[in-house]
Amino acid sequence: MIVGTAGHIDHGKTALLEALTGQAGDQRREERERGMTIDLGYRYAALTPGAPLTGFIDVPGHERFIHNMLAGAQGIDLVLLVVAADDGVMPQTREHLAIVELLGIARALVVISKCDRVEPQRVQEVQTQVSVLLAAGPYAGAAPFMVSSVTGEGIEPLRRALLAAQSEVSQRSREGGFRLAIDRAFAVAGAGIVVTGTALDGRVQLGDTLLLGKAGKPVRVRGLHAQNQPATEAHAGQRVALNISAERLQLEQVHRGDWLLAEWLHAPTQRLDIELQLLASELRAFEHFSPVHVHLGTQDVTARVALLQGEQLLPGARMFAQLLTNAPLQAVHGDRLVLRDQRAQRTLGGGRVLDPFAPARQRRSEARLAQLQALASADSLEQALPALLACDDGGLDPQRLERQFNRLRSSWQLPANAQVIATRQGPLLFTREHWQALQNSVLEGLARFHTQEPDQLGPDRDRLRRFVALALERPAFISLVDELLAANRMSSSGPWLHLPEHRIRLSDADALLWSQLQPLLVDGAFDPPWVRDLAKALSVDEAEVRVLLRKLGRLGQVHQVVRDLFYPEATIRQMAAMLLQLASDDPVVQVAAFRDVLGIGRKRSVQILEYFDRIGLTRRVGDRRQIRADNALAQSPGQ
Template sequence: MMHVVATAGHVDHGKSTLVRALTGMEPDRLEEERRRGLTIELGFAWTTLPGGGRIAFVDVPGHERLVATMLAGVGPVPAVMFVVAADQGWQRQSEEHLAVVDALGVRHGLLAVTRCDLTGEAAAGRVRDEALARIEATSLGGVEPFMVSGSTGDGMDALRAGLERLAGSLPRPDEDADVRLWVDRVFTVRGRGTVVTGTLGAGTIRAGDRLAIGGGAARVRGLESLKEPRDEVGAVARVAVNLHGGPDGIGRGDALLTPGRWLTTGVVDVRLRGDPARDLPRELVLHAGSAAVPVHARPLGDDTARLALRRPLPLRVGDVALLRDPGRHRVPAGVTVLDVRPEPFTRRGAAAVRARELASLTGRPDGADELRRRGLITRADLVAMGVPVPGEPVAGDWVADPGHWDDLRDRLVAAVEEHAAADPADPGLPADAARRILGLPDRALVEALAAGLRQRDGRIYGRVTAPELPADVRAAVDAVRRDLTETPFLAPEAKRLTELGLTPKLLAAAAKAGALLRVGDGIVLLPGDDARAAELLAELGGAFTMSEARRALGTTRRVAVPLLEHLDEAGYTVRVDDMRRRCTERTT
């Protein structure tokens, strides 16, 4: 298993020399780096520990102008080897690097006091003690110190043993997690195309995988880890990924992602570590993984803020990042992401309400708590936010807070009853209307909520399941029924229905109530008279035409056409050809 450790410390304090002594490799890869004697780009080297495990070093630059590059190296790794030179002691960049480590909440590390051959034991001890005191006040807490010389080799065996103990204390990574590989280097290999490198903190990448990046997708053509070709690489690991396809312009700060499993967000609510929110500059740079993105910060509570990102990033609840003020060369705060889908502030006082909500959040993903706040969300969105799904869906991919779901059901029942009371002639509440009343994003949720209620023809019924006709409507329907008793197949004409005040909606209600039989638009008969019509047509003794049917029933074409179509649909008759029908066995 591989472990990854970042180096940190002031420029020219011997970090690269120390890594070279530990690994036998040259971490300063670029000609300019070797010429100038300082690390400009991230350098990588690795070695096998005494116990057989492998450890890779991300050797980051220490020059003030290159702190952004340093952040790209420290961000994704779980442990740090902090380096201070015995002959120079604690320096300003030492302090800034420690602030970065503290802001990121790094909890695992050790101290290497280098160049002990250039100073006396007492002076080196004072440097060690000062460094330990400063480090102990940060997230690293108490760390094991080592007095070494990369040039003479003194103390290197003890340091290797200490690195092995450090590696053994690191939390075991989740190799089944979704992949998010922050890209820290990009280059082109002739004949093979684009290669990106990064520290894989969780998950597994396999050759042939398709991964999302930069709004597009790329296929993993090949993998290398520690200069060895691999079919797959699991966390934690330094990995080089040869990509086929993908968008143009891939660069540091992009991320290779498991497709469909990450939410790219441009607004996040965060908890701050470091300076109080009231001292937070409004324009800062957010460093997350290897990404450095300008943000506008809006303080909310004493230690919370909303960040508006210049470009979206794939972030999850619980992610740790930091804010840097490049103009003042300082790290004002580390951040823990609390919410990657915050609601916009749309009313006065919303920011103060949000501050109170954020005060109770821990930054540890909690599915049940997230559901209580949101009420309703899809499983896919929870996963993309980095939040565990707390229960089974209520409909489709939707999961709901139990209390919110019960409230929605009560509101649906109330809406159904209110609709029936307001419109007794049409007591069924349309499902789409229910969705709008409840403010739900999916009709499937309405159907799930309506379980236990009667649903018919896209409508939901409560205690009243059939239309109740008002007295004036019943009187009008009774008049129609009297007309049809005398001439059963001469349906009243539109003028007669208008005189009686029977609108199409009221005719439909009368049909649902069983008072009339609707066989077509504006064509009504008495219930059961369709079967009676079929019996009369059966007496014709065979196939019949429209005209023959019309004469047999004593009606007009206006009624005969929709009536015969109704008989076809009901199974009383079937077509013989374009002109004729015959009665079915159901009629007889």
């Protein structure tokens, strides 16, 4: 169990921990000289002989050091809210209480300290103050412990209450990737760099490789302490010290606020969707796009808050919001955070992370708000999945869900109606009903295209995607079309897609002319005759040749590379195969290399490559080309 203190400056938090643990703690010289806690302090003690060690985190009470208090409060299981009997409830009492409530710390023990300094009547007055303070929150009705760290009054009952709480604290899940928010980093002679923090998720073992900081620098765990004891393994819910090493790793590169993460979990983000709560004590509404400080884990970054359900958030109210941070954060679903004002002088509210990888577009759309509602209503991935699938049109990315919920795919079950669709950029999840509806929509759209363009054989994949206007990214749409083709519900002629029963037939005159044109185009190989040359060779009108070849282009039998220059389908596939062969040796193909294998001039080679760019076989990179593997010609170039 990890116990943290909270309360106003000079209310006896440090003295209370010394009385409970018998340890003076690790105060710094400046703290001893000034007689106040400035940074986080740590102690470990068994509450009774033979009991597991309890970790205690002492936090500063001065308003100037709230940022340090926030770094220590993340990850604690129980808070000791300390109120001095002589002072009573003070400003930082209220602010610390608001913070621990915003962080969702479920358990609290309330301590009225310094009872030896005042009369019993004063203790009763402070007890009433505390009761009123707690009345509207999760700790309402908590009976305070009357304590004196000087005389020892009340220490044993408090210790017994802590021991009882220790047996009741729920074990944190050890599933998922390891996450540790670093709150200290220092060098140990002969060992190297040591970092400490509370393990929030997962487990870590000696020899593991973790990723450090926003850059994701790989480090190896050389040594390990859990709850201040040497260990070979540590897990969520423990205070952990890790001796880490990496090539050229310097202490100056490691800071409070950095994360140590399992390798697969590292995913820095600067756009997060949250459920935001504004403190009821705020005097005015919170405005859309206000600047704030965000405290998450041990990080403190500045950000803007985009409200998603209005232009203002009233005191005490909740609303979905999007954080746009000025520096990368690491977060998973369910993480708690605290927002302070732009000057970091006042706590405004806080929230719970719903989606650490929030979209930049359509963030206020009805569909997106439905997704956020599903995420807000769920405590686990399994609870969220059915609703997420029901309101997501474009498919869910399992890898993104793994990082969003810190759950590897092997550890969670799909709903019975879920279907995994393989795409060239990885699998996506749909409900079977939705995937079938998408297929039907594409077929209906293709039928409309045939009605609107009766003289065309059909569109290519990209034109069909634009025509049907579904909320599918290109890889998912290509997979959908491939399924329809495999099931013979759709046909293709070259790059053109059409319904199986759809045909365009040539008239007898057109068929005769084509029988004369085709040999000339085939004989021309990679440098076929222009329309004017074809017309001259056959002594026919140039316009007649042009009209027929364009019709044949719509049938997928020829391709117009530039105006009045047509290539047979077989020749296009042959040139595509030659280009793919070049790309197998070097993924970026030079114009000169393509020119040499075709044996034609540079100008014509460039025209052919520009045509391949237009139909999506290649992507231009400077003066070179890269193959797009999802193009139909890239799948079966020789056919």
